[in-house]
Amino acid sequence: MKKLRKSFIFAVLIAVVAAVVLYGFNKKTFEVGIDTLHMDMQGYDGSNPLTILNTQLITRHFNIHTNYHFERLDYFEKLFEGFYEYYDSRFLKIKHPKRLEVFLFDGPKYYRPFARHLTGPRYSRYGFYLSYKDMIVVNGDAGLGTLAHELAHHFTDCAFDYQPAEWIHEGISTYFEKFIGRLDEKGKMHITFGYFSNERLPRAKEIIHEFTFSELIGRGRFPQSLIRTFVMFLHEKGKFIEFVRAAAAESVDDPFGLGAIEKVINKPLDQIETEWKNWVLGLPMNDDLFLIDAEFVKTPAEWDKWWSQNHKRLYFDPAAQIYRLKDEYKKNTVQPAAEKSF
Numbered sequence: 471m472k473k474l475r476k477s478f479i480f481a482v483l484i485a486v487v488a489a490v491v492l493y494g495f496n497k498k499t500f501e502v503g504i505d506t507l508h509m510d511m512q513g514y515d516g517s518n519p520l521t522i523l524n525t526q527l528i529t530r531h532f533n534i535h536t537n538y539h540f541e542r543l544d545y546f547e548k549l550f551e552g553f554y555e556y557y558d559s560r561f562l563k564i565k566h567p568k569r570l571e572v573f574l575f576d577g578p579k580y581y582r583p584f585a586r587h588l589t590g591p592r593y594s595r596y597g598f599y600l601s602y603k604d605m606i607v608v609n610g611d612a613g614l615g616t617l618a619h620e621l622a623h624h625f626t627d628c629a630f631d632y633q634p635a636e637w638i639h640e641g642i643s644t645y646f647e648k649f650i651g652r653l654d655e656k657g658k659m660h661i662t663f664g665y666f667s668n669e670r671l672p673r674a675k676e677i678i679h680e681f682t683f684s685e686l687i688g689r690g691r692f693p694q695s696l697i698r699t700f701v702m703f704l705h706e707k708g709k710f711i712e713f714v715r716a717a718a719a720e721s722v723d724d725p726f727g728l729g730a731i732e733k734v735i736n737k738p739l740d741q742i743e744t745e746w747k748n749w750v751l752g753l754p755m756n757d758d759l760f761l762i763d764a765e766f767v768k769t770p771a772e773w774d775k776w777w778s779q780n781h782k783r784l785y786f787d788p789a790a791q792i793y794r795l796k797d798e799y800k801k802n803t804v805q806p807a808a809e810k811s812f
Contacts, residue, residue, distance in 0.1 A: 516583030516588075519535065523574070523575070525543065527547060531567065532551075532554075532569065533572065534547075534550065535571070535572065537575060537580065538576050545769065548659060549659065552658070552661065552767070556659070556661060557646075558629075561711060562625075562626075562711075562715060562718060563629060564628045565628070568604050568624075568627075570606065570621075572605075572606055573606070575609055576610045577611045581607070582595075585598070585609075595609065596609055597612060598620065606621065608620060614649075614764075614765050614766060615648060615649075615765045618765070621646070622643040623639065626638075626639055631718070632725075634717065634718070638714070638726075641697045641700065644697060644698035644701060645663060646663060648663070649662060649765045650665070650762065650792075651766065652770070653773075661767065662793065664702075664791070664792045665760075665761055666702060666759040668763070670695035670698045670699070671755075671759065674699040675750060678747050679747065688726075703745075706749075709734045716733055717730040756800050783796055783799040
């Protein structure tokens, strides 16, 4: 018996030492925010999110599962369907519509176990799209920009006749991240896109000379900050939507969209690349570019309050179809925010 007890104690010591060594080897992994999977007081381990997302909203194009308060459902229906309508009618026709399953968590507590359960330990802290499941999973704390980014991935899959190059897919989604929107009294969404990201632009300025454009779009993983600045470069020329439609129409002979770029700009790619990089580096870091800290779609009452507080410093530019800052309110620099990675 004594010998058995000693063997047991020795085995426990070996296990403890092994655990300490293993933690030492993987310490950096834990430091970047990858958490272990815990059971909470309700026994939730992420395998069945519907125990938490116990409110369901079925709309024309979406099955939405959420733990937001019931009173928010009317807002979410108008928001989701408003995004769909905008993409379909003003951006690119959604030719192959498929119902999307939406798992919308009100914060990270319950989002993280489900995200880890689906995608493994290196899950996105913000949200993600699973095309093979026609599903998006979103941490509501990440903001409406994350939601719009993931919705756009699904819309793009449903709009193209082929699988577009990854840079086109991500470029479209990053374009939809920043917006100013409102709901009118009838529930219709009015929204404007084309605003610079105070997360992505500063990062793009730092690394833009590390890649040629051809190298950038050929990479399996690329900085989304650079892709978004190229999208904004096209947008500022009034050519982004034209490019997307050209790329969607010329899939067979132009899988990376390079011919579509040259077609809509009417210049060779190397010249376009030079202009893009010089344009990005020349952009001033001021309030006129970033305008708002976070994207939004406000209810009528929320909009009236916000506009009463901001109408003196902002005006609507009918040519660009966006809000801009009046000259007297411009400042020289803006503190950049940390960039998200989806």
